[in-house]
Amino acid sequence: xxxxxxxxxxxxxxxxxxxxxxxxxxxxxxxxxxxxxxxxxxxxxxxxxxxxxxxxxxxxxxxxxxxxxxxxxxxxxxxxxxxxxxxxxxxxxxxxxxxxxxxxxxxxxxxxx
Amino acid sequence: xxxxxxxxxxxxxxxxxxxxxxxxxxxxxxxxxxxxxxxxxxxxxxxxxxxxxxxxxxxxxxxxxxxxxxxxxxxxxxxxxxxxxxxxxxxxxxxxxxxxxxxxxxxxxxxxxxxx
Numbered sequence: 001x002x003x004x005x006x007x008x009x010x011x012x013x014x015x016x017x018x019x020x021x022x023x024x025x026x027x028x029x030x031x032x033x034x035x036x037x038x039x040x041x042x043x044x045x046x047x048x049x050x051x052x053x054x055x056x057x058x059x060x061x062x063x064x065x066x067x068x069x070x071x072x073x074x075x076x077x078x079x080x081x082x083x084x085x086x087x088x089x090x091x092x093x094x095x096x097x098x099x100x101x102x103x104x105x106x107x108x109x110x111x112x113x
Numbered sequence: 114x115x116x117x118x119x120x121x122x123x124x125x126x127x128x129x130x131x132x133x134x135x136x137x138x139x140x141x142x143x144x145x146x147x148x149x150x151x152x153x154x155x156x157x158x159x160x161x162x163x164x165x166x167x168x169x170x171x172x173x174x175x176x177x178x179x180x181x182x183x184x185x186x187x188x189x190x191x192x193x194x195x196x197x198x199x200x201x202x203x204x205x206x207x208x209x210x211x212x213x214x215x216x217x218x219x220x221x222x223x224x225x226x227x228x229x
Contacts, residue, residue, distance in 0.1 A: 001175075040215030042158075049222060050150075050158065055214035093158055095215065101172035103148075105158040 002027050002096050006106035013113065019081040021109045023094035028074045031098065038098035041070055041079045043090045044108075050093065054079065081111075089113060115139040115218050117209050122223030125199055133194040135209030135220055143187035146212040149194050151205035152222075159205070162194060163212065177203075199227045 003026040013019040029038045037057035042050035052061050054070040057077055067082040081088055094106040121133040135147070148163040162183040163172045171183050177196075185192040192209055204227050210216035 038214075042215070044158075049208050049210075049219035050216070051219075052215045052217045055217075059214075061215075061217065091157075095158075095160070097212070097215065101160065101163050102174050103160045103163070105160060108157045 001102050002029065002098065002104055004094055004096055004104050004106035006092075006094060006109045008109065009107065010110040010112060013081075013084050013111065015086060015113055016083050019084050019088070019111060021079045021092050021111065023072075023077040023079070023106050025075045025077075025096055027098075029096045029098040030074045037073050037077070038096055039070075039072070039077050040095045040097060041068075042093045042095065043088075044093065045090045053092075084111075084113070086113065115211075117211065117218055117220035119207065119209050119220040119223040122207065122225045124226045124228060126229055127200055127227055129199055130195070130197045131199060131225060133196065133207055133209075133223055133225070135192045137190045137192070137211070140211070140218075142190040147185060147192040148210050148212050148216065149183065149192075150208045150210055150216070150219075151203075151225075152208070153202075153205045161207070164192065196225070199225075201227050203227050 005024045039057040041054040044050045053064050058070040069080050071078050091108045091110050093108045097103045116138050119135045149161040151159050164183045180198045182195040206222040208222045209220045211218040
């Protein structure tokens with residue numbers, strides 16, 4: 001199974017500053033035939049289900065603010081919030097969906113102000 | 114409005130069974146892959162199981178393989194998770210979700226507590 005790692009477990013960033021959350025996979029999630037990375041990012045706030053922010057490593061879902069962006073390829077990925085807002089305080093998870101399941105999640109990064 | 118609503122959770126004793134259900138509305142259910150994800154209290158997300166749109170493929174995490182069975186009824190717009198031989202470490206909020214690339218629609222979850 002592909003193991004997803006998100007160092008560190010928590011991150012403190014000031015309002016208005018840039019926040020970058022990292023995710024590393026134990027094997028590539030880049031499918032060379034279509035040049036797509038099978039990597040998604042989710043945001044989860046307390047007592048809510050996760051919300052899909054980004055799929056294919058860098059494609060923002062409809063309605064997600066453009067301060068959220070995804071980058072990376074192969075085994076190393078990042079979610080960047082360009083200017084942190086109070087509403088962005090949450091836990092962020094990466095998930096790979098490469099090939100057949102299991103579609104494993106990272107352990108999550110708690111973003112605080 | 115695209116909605117998923119889970120039900121069936123509760124408090125059960127170790128070794129017993131439970132069946133979770135998830136009813137979908139607002140989209141063409143039979144066209145989509147569906148899955149279950151769980152989250153133990155205060156912990157991270159764990160992918161559990163997935164079923165293809167045409168029921169031909171089913172997948173499970175190693176932690177539930179042989180104990181849990183996923184199924185769906187495309188006429189009733191329902192996906193289910195039959196859980197057997199439950200253990201204390203199965204205690205979690207169980208979410209059903211629709212998968213496109215990532216999982217773009219989630220229910221609010223149903224809580225399963227396995228305890229004596």
